[in-house]
Amino acid sequence: MSLSLRAKFLLSSGLVLALVVSLLIWNSLRLLDNAVSKNADRVAHEYAVTLNLSLSPYASSGRLNDIRSYLQEMLSDPRDSFVRYIAVLDPAGRPLLQVGQPPNQLPALFRTPALRQAEGLSTVQTGRVLHARSPLLLKDNAIGALHFGISTEDLDKARDEVLLQGGAIAAVGFVSGLLLVVAFTAGIGRRLRALSEQARGLVLSHFDLALPARGGDELDVFSHSLQTLTRALQRRMGELDAAEQRLRESEARFRILFDTAPVPLTVTNESGTIVAMNQALTRTFGLTVDEVLGRRSDQFAFWDSAAERERIWGLYQREGVIRGEIAKTRLADGKTGDIAIWTSSLRLDGGPAVVWALMDLTAELEAKRALKELNASLEQRVRERSAALERANADLSAALENLQRAQGELLASEKMASLGALVAGIAHELNTPIGNSLLAATTLSDHVAQFRAQVAQGTLKRSVLDASLADIDMASQLIAGSLNKAAQLIASFKQVAADQTNDQRRRFDLRNVIDDTIATFAPRLRRAQCEVQLDVAAGIELDSYPGSLCQVINNLTTNALAHAFEDRRHGRITISADNLPDGSVALHYADDGIGMTPEVLHRVFDPFFTTKMGRGGTGLGMHIVYNIVTAMLGGRVEVDTTLGRGTCITLTLPRQAPQRRGSPETLVGA
Ligand SMILES: Nc1ncnc2c1ncn2[C@@H]1O[C@H](COP(=O)(O)OP(=O)(O)O)[C@@H](O)[C@H]1O
Ligand SMILES: [Mg+2]
Numbered sequence: 115m116s117l118s119l120r121a122k123f124l125l126s127s128g129l130v131l132a133l134v135v136s137l138l139i140w141n142s143l144r145l146l147d148n149a150v151s152k153n154a155d156r157v158a159h160e161y162a163v164t165l166n167l168s169l170s171p172y173a174s175s176g177r178l179n180d181i182r183s184y185l186q187e188m189l190s191d192p193r194d195s196f197v198r199y200i201a202v203l204d205p206a207g208r209p210l211l212q213v214g215q216p217p218n219q220l221p222a223l224f225r226t227p228a229l230r231q232a233e234g235l236s237t238v239q240t241g242r243v244l245h246a247r248s249p250l251l252l253k254d255n256a257i258g259a260l261h262f263g264i265s266t267e268d269l270d271k272a273r274d275e276v277l278l279q280g281g282a283i284a285a286v287g288f289v290s291g292l293l294l295v296v297a298f299t300a301g302i303g304r305r306l307r308a309l310s311e312q313a314r315g316l317v318l319s320h321f322d323l324a325l326p327a328r329g330g331d332e333l334d335v336f337s338h339s340l341q342t343l344t345r346a347l348q349r350r351m352g353e354l355d356a357a358e359q360r361l362r363e364s365e366a367r368f369r370i371l372f373d374t375a376p377v378p379l380t381v382t383n384e385s386g387t388i389v390a391m392n393q394a395l396t397r398t399f400g401l402t403v404d405e406v407l408g409r410r411s412d413q414f415a416f417w418d419s420a421a422e423r424e425r426i427w428g429l430y431q432r433e434g435v436i437r438g439e440i441a442k443t444r445l446a447d448g449k450t451g452d453i454a455i456w457t458s459s460l461r462l463d464g465g466p467a468v469v470w471a472l473m474d475l476t477a478e479l480e481a482k483r484a485l486k487e488l489n490a491s492l493e494q495r496v497r498e499r500s501a502a503l504e505r506a507n508a509d510l511s512a513a514l515e516n517l518q519r520a521q522g523e524l525l526a527s528e529k530m531a532s533l534g535a536l537v538a539g540i541a542h543e544l545n546t547p548i549g550n551s552l553l554a555a556t557t558l559s560d561h562v563a564q565f566r567a568q569v570a571q572g573t574l575k576r577s578v579l580d581a582s583l584a585d586i587d588m589a590s591q592l593i594a595g596s597l598n599k600a601a602q603l604i605a606s607f608k609q610v611a612a613d614q615t616n617d618q619r620r621r622f623d624l625r626n627v628i629d630d631t632i633a634t635f636a637p638r639l640r641r642a643q644c645e646v647q648l649d650v651a652a653g654i655e656l657d658s659y660p661g662s663l664c665q666v667i668n669n670l671t672t673n674a675l676a677h678a679f680e681d682r683r684h685g686r687i688t689i690s691a692d693n694l695p696d697g698s699v700a701l702h703y704a705d706d707g708i709g710m711t712p713e714v715l716h717r718v719f720d721p722f723f724t725t726k727m728g729r730g731g732t733g734l735g736m737h738i739v740y741n742i743v744t745a746m747l748g749g750r751v752e753v754d755t756t757l758g759r760g761t762c763i764t765l766t767l768p769r770q771a772p773q774r775r776g777s778p779e780t781l782v783g784a
Contacts, residue, residue: 120303127295135284142280146273151230151237154244154266159235161197162248165260169202169211174252178202178211185213198243198263202250205258217245220261242267305333312340321348378453378472383465386410386427398453398474400446418442418450430457430468440475451476543603543722543732547596554596558589603732617661617746619771624654624699628689631667635675642675643684650691654699658771662746669735670703670763676726678707678761697769698749704762710755718753739763748772 117125172178188195199214207221217223223238224247230237236247243263249256315321321344372379372390378398381390391406405414417423419442426441436457445451456471565582568574625648632639632646639646656663671687679685685707692700710718717723719740724731743751748771755761 118303119306120299123299124292124295128292131288131291131295135288138284139277139281143277146276150266150269150273151239151244154239154264154269155230155232155235155237158237158244158246158262158264159233161262161264162235162246162260165200165262166248166251169260170250170252170257173202173210173250173257182211182213185211189214192265196265196268198265199261201261203259203261205256207259210258214263216261216263220245239266242270302333305337309333309337309340312337312344316344316347319351321345321351378474380406380411380470380472381462382410382468382470383462384467389462389467395472398446398472399444400448415444418444426455435459440479443472445474445476452479540603544600547599547603551593551596551600554589554592558586558593561585561589617659619657619659621655621657622660623652624656624691624701625650625652627660627663628667631664632671632689634668635671638675639671642679644675644679644687645684646687646689648689650689650701654691654693656699656767656769656771658767658769659746662742663767666739666742666747666765667703669739673735674705674707676730678705678709680708682707694766699767699769701765701767702762703765704760706760709757709759709761710753711757715753715755719751743767746771746774 169178169181172181185200189197189199192198197214199212199216201209201213201216201220202211203220204210217240223240223245224236226238228238234248238245242265244266245263246261248260250258250260373392375392376394378395379390379392380388380395382388387408387410388406389408391401391403395401395406396403399416401414401416411417412420412423417426422442426436426439429439430436436455438454438456440452440454442450443453452475454473454475456473458469458471460467460469561582565574568578628648628650632648674685674687685705688702688704690702690704692702694700714725718736720733721737722733723737724733727733740751743749743765747765747767749765749767752764752766753761754764
């Protein structure tokens with residue numbers, strides 16, 4: 115049976131108190147007994163002396179009987195005397211006098227260890243009687259033994275009373291001591307209970323049980339410490355709670371990541387037993403949780419062969435880690451596949467564990483193999499294609515040669531056609547003036563015949579002569595005019611077809627040639643109120659044909675005056691030149707005249723194309739420009755025009771004109 119601390123304390127306090135009280139009582143009893151017996155002995159001594167004095171005379175004279183009646187009288191009422199008996203014995207122990215009721219074995223009574231002896235008096239207590247023995251003296255000689263018994267009743271009574279009162283006081287002390295202890299321990303017990311309540315509360319994580327502060331005693335100090343501990347615990351528990359929460363969250367995150375990771379994952383313990391797997395494992399290998407968990411990978415259909423499992427497990431045992439090792443396993447479709455294996459070690463539930471990442475690379479490796487094969491076949495095909503290409507190339511070269519030959523032939527026939535067109539044009543143009551001349555000449559011839567006939571007849575009148583003269587004059591004028599026109603046309607044709615080898619090639623300054631050419635136009639430009647701005651820097655030197663260049667500038671200026679500024683009050687021509695990076699020169703000839711329509715632009719270089727048919731246009735100006743620039747000077751011509759805003763003709767000329775072939779085969783240009 116286990117007792118509470120308080121019960122133990124109460125019990126031990128009670129025992130100690132009882133012991134103290136019993137010791138006190140025992141000691142008082144002993145002291146009282148001592149005092150009582152000492153007192154009785156002293157009374158007995160005094161009484162022995164008195165009796166000796168009274169009896170010794172009678173004893174010595176042998177008249178003890180004389181005093182017997184007195185003594186009997188004295189002892190008759192026990193209330194008057196506390197002496198119970200008196201006896202005198204002779205030295206042999208025979209009784210000489212007996213008053214009252216002495217005990218039977220008087221001498222034997224004094225042979226006891228409880229015998230007390232002092233100043234010749236021997237006493238022994240039996241019951242409430244003190245038996246005393248003293249020698250009976252006569253002049254200091256013992257003549258017998260005096261025995262008497264005195265009652266100790268009063269003394270005993272007094273002692274009992276003292277004892278009773280002492281006992282009562284001791285009992286009161288005992289009880290009040292006990293009550294005090296009970297009251298004291300009751301307070302402590304309560305506080306201890308409260309402390310234990312608080313401690314139990316701590317166990318159950320109730321941190322709000324605060325104890326009231328008391329008087330600053332040890333319990334208070336302990337309670338204060340407990341409260342400090344409580345607060346510290348509360349803080350720590352709060353931190354622990356937060357940490358636990360974080361841990362739970364991170365565990366949940368890890369689980370989600372693990373479960374939903376696209377790569378198949380398992381976790382095994384040290385002996386290879388699988389303790390966790392994710393969904394990707396089921397997808398890739400067709401394995402269910404029931405098949406896998408709690409087993410080793412060789413206990414279900416996973417590896418392609420037992421040897422493969424041995425190889426991978428052996429590798430892991432040796433190296434402690436696997437990094438991307440390729441192994442053959444069964445896949446969900448039942449076929450054999452290639453997977454790459456990675457491991458990493460961790461601790462799980464206090465023991466070592468391994469995470470296995472099993473990445474299915476079957477498709478990739480298959481694709482790689484296919485690619486390799488494709489590459490090999492591609493190389494072969496490339497070789498075949500190269501050979502075919504070479505053959506085709508050879509064919510093409512042959513074809514090109516043919517083509518070039520054909521092109522040459524075509525060019526020649528084209529030139530012939532072009533020449534034919536030119537000849538037709540010339541014939542057409544010359545037809546009119548020559549026809550007119552022929553008509554006039556025929557008419558004139560008819561007139562002359564008529565005139566001659568009239569002269570021969572002698573009928574020629576003055577008036578007829580005048581009229582004939584006028585006709586002849588008109589006809590010859592007509593013929594002259596027509597032939598003049600024909601001569602002009604022929605001059606133009608000559609320009610087109612001129613043997614340009616006549617033009618002297620030399621080095622000249624571009625600006626000078628342009629300047630001189632424009633100068634010849636001064637009167638016409640003035641009449642047309644046309645301004646010319648020349649922005650060509652001096653010192654641009656060309657090794658070319660200045661006569662031909664002059665002809666080009668002539669034609670452009672003629673066109674500007676004839677077409678661009680027609681019906682305009684005034685105009686402006688700007689001539690500028692740029693040095694190009696390739697060493698050639700760009701000459702820009704711009705007017706701010708009427709510009710050209712797209713149709714005109716499209717045909718501007720065609721021979722005999724003119725918008726001034728019958729009004730002085732021959733349609734050869736721009737054609738001549740094109741021929742000279744491209745054939746003679748070795749350059750290019752571009753026309754940039756905007757209707758209503760003007761036209762800019764750009765001549766790109768090399769500093770050095772190409773060497774000319776001797777024959778004037780390029781009459782019309784290429
Ligand atoms: N600067 C120019 N502005 C507007 N039109 C032009 C200019 N130069 C030439 N043309 C147009 O190009 C045509 C062909 O010019 P060209 O070959 O010189 O023949 P022609 O001057 O005899 O008509 C001209 O009829 C004219 O319509
Ligand atoms: Mg012209």
